[in-house]
Amino acid sequence: MKSLAFYNNKGGVGKTTSVINIAYQLALADNKVLVVDLDGQGNASRFFTDSPKDGLAQALTKPVVTPDVARCETRYPNIDIITSTQELNNISSQFEQFPADRRSQIAKKIVGYNDEPWYAADYDYVLVDLPPALNCLTESIISACDYVFVPIELGLFAIQGIPNVTGIISSCGTKFGGCFVNKFDRENPADLGLFELLKTTLGDKTMQNYLPFSRVIKNSISFRMTASEYMEWTFAAECCKKLTQEIIEICGG
Numbered sequence: 001m002k003s004l005a006f007y008n009n010k011g012g013v014g015k016t017t018s019v020i021n022i023a024y025q026l027a028l029a030d031n032k033v034l035v036v037d038l039d040g041q042g043n044a045s046r047f048f049t050d051s052p053k054d055g056l057a058q059a060l061t062k063p064v065v066t067p068d069v070a071r072c073e074t075r076y077p078n079i080d081i082i083t084s085t086q087e088l089n090n091i092s093s094q095f096e097q098f099p100a101d102r103r104s105q106i107a108k109k110i111v112g113y114n115d116e117p118w119y120a121a122d123y124d125y126v127l128v129d130l131p132p133a134l135n136c137l138t139e140s141i142i143s144a145c146d147y148v149f150v151p152i153e154l155g156l157f158a159i160q161g162i163p164n165v166t167g168i169i170s171s172c173g174t175k176f177g178g179c180f181v182n183k184f185d186r187e188n189p190a191d192l193g194l195f196e197l198l199k200t201t202l203g204d205k206t207m208q209n210y211l212p213f214s215r216v217i218k219n220s221i222s223f224r225m226t227a228s229e230y231m232e233w234t235f236a237a238e239c240c241k242k243l244t245q246e247i248i249e250i251c252g253g
C-alpha cells in the first residue's frame with residue numbers, strides 16, 4: 001500500500017479534481033483505492049457518495065475512534081472513501097494541542113490504513129485530498145504519507161511560491177513525488193514560458209504530464225463523473241490516464 005498526499009497551500013488549483021480523476025484511473029487499472037477527504041468542504045466526499053458520514057473529526061482527536069466510522073463505499077467497486085463533513089473545520093486547533101508523538105500516531109492511523117490491527121489490509125493506494133491550509137494537522141498528515149504530489153496552476157506568483165511548498169514537504173520528511181501542472185493552456189505562449197520557468201525552478205521534480213484547462217474536466221465534475229466517464233475519447237481524459245501512469249511509475253509501479 002502506498003499513501004499519496006495531494007497538497008498545495010493555495011485553493012482552487014485542482015487538488016480535489018485531480019484526486020477524483022486519479023483515483024478513478026487507478027481503480028480502472030485494477031487497484032483498490034481509498035480516498036481520504038481531509039477538507040472540511042467535503043467536495044470529494046460529495047462527489048463519491050450521496051451520504052457522507054461524520055466521524056473523521058473524532059478519529060483525529062480521540063485515540064479509540066478509528067477512521068472506519070467515516071468509511072463509505074462508493075458507486076465504484078474499487079474505490080472507498082473516508083468522508084469529511086463540516087465538523088472537520090473546527091478541530092485543527094484541538095489537534096495542535098496534542099504532543100508530537102500523539103499527532104503522528106493519529107495521522108498514521110488515518111493514512112496508514114492497512115497497517116492498522118483493526119483493519120484487514122487490501123488497499124493498493126490511499127489518496128489524501130488535503131485542504132489548502134498549512135497547519136499542524138496538514139503537516140502531520142503529510143508526514144504520515146509516503147509521497148506528496150503538488151498540483152499547480154501556472155502563474156508567476158504560484159511558481160515563486162513553490163520553494164515554500166517544497167520547504168514544507170522536506171520539513172515533513174516525506175518523499176516529494178513531483179509537481180504537476182493543472183489547467184494548462186498549451187495554446188497560450190505565456191503558459192509555455194511559465195512551464196519552462198517551473199522546470200528551471202523545480203528541475204526533475206516537474207512532472208512531464210499535466211491536466212489541460214478543459215471544459216470536459218470542469219463539466220464532468222458537475223455531472224458527478226470523471227473526465228473519462230464523461231468523454232473518454234478526449235485529450236483531457238487521455239491526460240488523466242497519462243498523469244496517473246506517471247504517478248504509478250514515480251511510486252515504484
Ligand SMILES: Nc1ncnc2c1ncn2[C@@H]1O[C@H](COP(=O)(O)OP(=O)(O)O)[C@@H](O)[C@H]1O
Nearest residue numbers: 011012013014015016017183212213214217218
Ligand atoms: N483542468 C481543469 N480545467 C478546468 N477547470 C478545472 C480543472 N481543474 C479544476 N477545475 C475547476 O477549478 C475549480 C477548483 O478545482 P478544485 O479541484 O476544487 O481545486 P482545489 O481542490 O485545489 O481547491 C473547480 O471549479 C474545478 O471544476
Ligand SMILES: [Mg+2]
Nearest residue numbers: 015016039043
Ligand atoms: Mg479541494
